[in-house]
Amino acid sequence: MNYRFLLVILVSLFIFPGLNGQSRAKKFFVTGIVTDANSNPVEGAMILVDNKNTNKQTDKKGFFKVKVQPDAALISVFTPATGIGEAMIDGTAMLKITLRQGEISFKPAGTGSQVSDESVNIGYGSVRRRDLSTPVNRLDVRDVRYASYTNMYDLLKGAVPGVQVSGTKITIQGITSFNLSTEPLFIVDGVEVNSIADIKPIEVESLEVLKGAAASIYGSRGANGVILIKLKSGPDLRR
Incomplete structure (x- = not known):
């Protein structure tokens, strides 16, 4: 009986440390x-x-x-x-x-x-x-200073330094790209979109313009710069 008891103790010493290690290894x-x-x-x-x-x-x-x-x-x-x-x-x-x-x-x-x-x-x-x-240009579009703008192109042209707008063509200054197009990447609420023509400034909470190192997080898609738009939600929509 004594030998069996000793055997149980020895086996426990080998098994339970492993179990404890597994529990510690959990996420x-x-x-x-x-x-x-x-x-x-x-x-x-x-x-x-x-x-x-x-x-x-x-x-x-x-x-x-x-x-x-x-x-x-x-x-x-x-x-x-x-x-x-x-x-x-x-x-x-x-x-x-x-x-x-x-x-x-x-x-x-x-x-x-x-x-x-x-x-x-x-x-x-x-x-x-x-x-x-790297800092970027950012606008809080809820500010009353931007209330007079009726479309995003006029807002970018009149309120964001370093952005050139001709009609619906947008170019971010200081961008050197081998792409045929100079159009920046548009990200609205985290989703890539092809155009911002349907967005009204009154619907926008904030706008950010990225270029260079700051835009590099979007890889080659951000070669012409990136325009990030966050739309209002909930009570902000009434402002």
Whole structure:
């Protein structure tokens, strides 16, 4: 009996550590809140884990929840308008990340004062981390200053620096492209569209113009620049 009891103990020592290791190796959820420099929630920000896109975005309250591998170390949050912000995965119940235009809001220990040239995969290919902090032209179209515009072409021509508009032809200045067309890429609420002719400025919440490094997140499709449009929703439609 004593030998059998000893055998059971020995077998348990070999089996249960393995089971514990398996439980520790399970994925887990990381949650957080993303805000801008004025403490307003940031909606639609891309969520990356260890520099890889998760295809997750923040909601209207700036909240995100993403499942990560047990060895995950870094959460990054990105929008073309505000650049990239980061936080270490350290067991904090709710991560808080602030995005400030043109800068990286957190640098892991050991990176020094310079922005790293490490590549970040955000879904359209890999982009240098330095390029993700490139500022872009952004308009809050809800501002009363833009209420007099009746179509998007007049709005772009009259209110956005560096954009040339002739009729319905749009060219973003400073673009050098080998494409026959100079038409930029149009993204409306995250969806690529062929034209913005049917969109009225009164329906638009914000407009962003990307070129160069900032547009590189869209790969070759963004070679002529990118115009991002976010439409109003809910109560904003009445404004």
